[in-house]
Amino acid sequence: MTAQMQQANRHPFLRKIDSIALFKPSEAEMAALSAMPMQVAQIDAYQDIVREGDRPARSFAVLEGIACTYKSTRAGKRQVMGYHVPGDMPDFQSLYLEVLDISIATVSPCRVGFVQHEAVRALLRQHPRLNEVFWRATLIDAALVREWMLNTGRRDAYARMAHLFCELITRLGAVGLAPDRTFEMPMTQPELADALGITPVHVNRTIRDLKMAGLITLRSRRLTVHDWDGLMSAAEFDPTYLHLRDQDAS
Amino acid sequence: MTAQMQQANRHPFLRKIDSIALFKPSEAEMAALSAMPMQVAQIDAYQDIVREGDRPARSFAVLEGIACTYKSTRAGKRQVMGYHVPGDMPDFQSLYLEVLDISIATVSPCRVGFVQHEAVRALLRQHPRLNEVFWRATLIDAALVREWMLNTGRRDAYARMAHLFCELITRLGAVGLAPDRTFEMPMTQPELADALGITPVHVNRTIRDLKMAGLITLRSRRLTVHDWDGLMSAAEFDPTYLHLRDQDAS
DNA sequence: CGAGGCATTGAAACTTTTCAACGGTCGTGG
DNA sequence: CCACGACCGTTGAAAAGTTTCAATGCCTCG
Known part of the structure; x- marks a missing residue:
């Protein structure tokens, strides 16, 4: 090399x-x-x-x-x-x-x-x-x-999932990897379960709910956020904790 | 001064x-x-x-x-x-x-x-x-x-509570504040609930269970551990993460 | 093309929450 | 010094959220 x-x-x-x-x-x-x-x-x-x-x-x-x-x-x-x-x-x-x-x-x-x-x-x-x-x-x-920790301890599965998606979109966006609030999300549902402290089955149902609320679509590992404000508010997402210089995810 | x-x-x-x-x-x-x-x-x-x-x-x-x-x-x-x-x-x-x-x-x-x-x-x-x-x-x-985080995400209320007690006893013991595995625990049950990510009512029931299992007694904010090994194993407690020099709680 | 694991759904069980009530304790003010 | 209020501790019962078990279809990769 x-x-x-x-x-x-x-x-x-x-x-x-x-x-x-x-x-x-x-x-x-x-x-x-x-x-x-x-x-x-x-x-x-x-x-x-x-x-x-x-x-x-x-x-x-x-x-x-x-x-x-x-x-x-x-x-x-x-x-x-x-x-x-x-x-x-x-x-x-x-x-x-x-x-x-x-x-x-x-x-x-x-x-x-x-x-x-x-x-x-x-x-x-x-x-x-x-x-x-x-x-x-x-x-x-x-x-x-x-x-x-706040997420796992004090929010329900729906808000937790929304929060995780917000964080990923924001952080990947900050390095230019989430154009149009879309990215290839490599995590499977069992893996998301491990991240959220819930079961794989419940991950599935929660994603279904997020889809039905019109906030996101997720097909074959491709996540796109349709209603960013809606997702942020479902998650109570405030990106301050990420300590990013540029907090725009677009 | x-x-x-x-x-x-x-x-x-x-x-x-x-x-x-x-x-x-x-x-x-x-x-x-x-x-x-x-x-x-x-x-x-x-x-x-x-x-x-x-x-x-x-x-x-x-x-x-x-x-x-x-x-x-x-x-x-x-x-x-x-x-x-x-x-x-x-x-x-x-x-x-x-x-x-x-x-x-x-x-x-x-x-x-x-x-x-x-x-x-x-x-x-x-x-x-x-x-x-x-x-x-x-x-x-x-x-x-x-x-x-592992505690709140992946253990049930009983193990969580046991784990918290193990940590407190160990850390206070390390600075000489938990003789005989006993100390004045100032936290109220609602406060413990906030630490464990559960409700105050459930804290109460969980403490009751720990008492009935003979692991601890807790009266008027005084916690004493009777069965340290039992408590540690209920908690899956391994003090390595505390990075203490002296890990003896006695 | 087959196998393995992922995604999805239903139903029942379990853990935890919520709501409600009551006794106890403690500090404050009358 | 006692009464009161506020909050903690405790318990019951019903509701909600989540898990568990089970089955089925789907996708992907070798």
């Missing part, structure tokens, strides 16, 4: 850094980020990238595709607690928390870029201002989980 | 820093932490310390008492997503995330210590190694929320 391809591959990651920083990163900082040794890998759908209990020596960025963070009950029940779109670094926490408390799996086929912790540490030592950027990124991830 | 009292007041905070750091903090670092200007305040029970939407210029540490983080639905339903014991800095995130996505309230009367963000920034600039310590603290907070 050529250096140029590597450069192209890490583009979503660099964009994300830029969008999270509260200051304009210098040329030197961006160059250092680009120069970090990154091992790019293509991973099939439904594969674990890291697992609860691991003690990774590297973190990764999603470059293409959608991944998810989840935890499992001993009884084998799964709870998905976040989806990751291109640019995200979902296990960055492992830089400072030796043993992972979560698993991360691909939902669609993904291209991911691994970076050794040692390289990140060196980068942060060299460019201390970047500390704050990565720290902010982990704080924003935490804010998303909290919103999901 | 004398300097000495201030020193005594911030003791739980210093202990927490020490317990989170992966290295042994130097004398200079501990001295700098002690020297941070801290405004100590006594706050009644059931008061908001900060509110969702705030843009605080300071963070605080709980020095005495128990506080909780929560978010509310527009319909007014509350979801508590974590309790804070002495030593915790529950809104440290506001140092890097301008607008708060959570509210934090006292559950019992609390003594809290406020620290200006500017002072924290100066401290971190002066002692860069401490960055990692505070970062770790925010990452651990996030791990707790994720465990709660």
